[in-house]
Amino acid sequence: MPTIAFVNQKGGCAKSTTSVHFAYWLTQKEASVILVDADAQRSSSIWLSSLEKPIRSEVIQSADDLLERLPGLAEQCDYLIVDGSAGLSETTRAILFRVDLAIVPCQPTGVDLRSASDAVRLIKQAQSVRKGEPKAAVFLSRAVKGTKLLDEAIALLEKTEIPVLKTVLYQRQVIADTFGQGAVVWELSGRPAAESAKEFNKLFNEVMELLP
Ligand SMILES: Nc1ncnc2c1ncn2[C@@H]1O[C@H](COP(=O)(O)OP(=O)(O)O)[C@@H](O)[C@H]1O
Numbered sequence: 217m218p219t220i221a222f223v224n225q226k227g228g229c230a231k232s233t234t235s236v237h238f239a240y241w242l243t244q245k246e247a248s249v250i251l252v253d254a255d256a257q258r259s260s261s262i263w264l265s266s267l268e269k270p271i272r273s274e275v276i277q278s279a280d281d282l283l284e285r286l287p288g289l290a291e292q293c294d295y296l297i298v299d300g301s302a303g304l305s306e307t308t309r310a311i312l313f314r315v316d317l318a319i320v321p322c323q324p325t326g327v328d329l330r331s332a333s334d335a336v337r338l339i340k341q342a343q344s345v346r347k348g349e350p351k352a353a354v355f356l357s358r359a360v361k362g363t364k365l366l367d368e369a370i371a372l373l374e375k376t377e378i379p380v381l382k383t384v385l386y387q388r389q390v391i392a393d394t395f396g397q398g399a400v401v402w403e404l405s406g407r408p409a410a411e412s413a414k415e416f417n418k419l420f421n422e423v424m425e426l427l428p
């Protein structure tokens with residue numbers, strides 16, 4: 217079944233936050249999901265086990281183990297989600313050799329845009345070996361509303377030849393609070409949570425359209 221990875225060697229760009237929210241969103245649609253946590257901090261697997269209804273996760277951190285185990289895990293569920301690691305290109309490369317779709321969250325700052333181009337480079341390498349796979353897209357995460365940087369970032373990303381998703385995930389306190397609460401935005405009350413939930417819904421609908 218389809219395997220979707222959130223990758224970017226840069227830490228803090230919302231890979232784990234997006235992976236966990238995507239896992240929950242799919243589960244709400246009655247799909248069976250396994251999340252592979254490839255990061256040394258293990259935040260997404262800890263997070264999923266702390267949800268009111270825990271979602272299955274597997275911690276797999278070595279590039280060799282990822283290469284060998286992802287296909288088998290994908291057969292056990294409707295959607296396999298891979299939360300990529302920070303720092304390690306080797307791990308990201310292994311993931312990109314096994315997934316159907318790679319999504320790159322990217323903060324709209326100079327440093328982060330540069331690291332997104334590192335991730336894009338690995339994606340293009342994988343695509344050239346795998347005859348075009350995996351499909352890939354970038355989206356802007358943790359953007360601050362009204363900043364000029366956002367428009368500049370979109371223009372820059374559009375030059376990478378990897379599609380940029382229309383949805384922008386904004387920086388919001390309610391999202392920063394979810395991990396500590398062992399929750400996801402759909403479970404929280406209040407207007408900021410509802411607005412974030414709407415953004416995640418829009419993002420994930422766009423992601424689903426990219427799946428084969
Ligand atoms: N949209 C957002 N608004 C506010 N905080 C966010 C948002 N997305 C992520 N964060 C916070 O930013 C930090 C890094 O996010 P995380 O998902 O752990 O990134 P990564 O897995 O890429 O390292 C975490 O503290 C998380 O709570």
Ligand SMILES: [Mg+2]
Nearest residue numbers: 231232255259
């Ligand atoms: Mg992470």
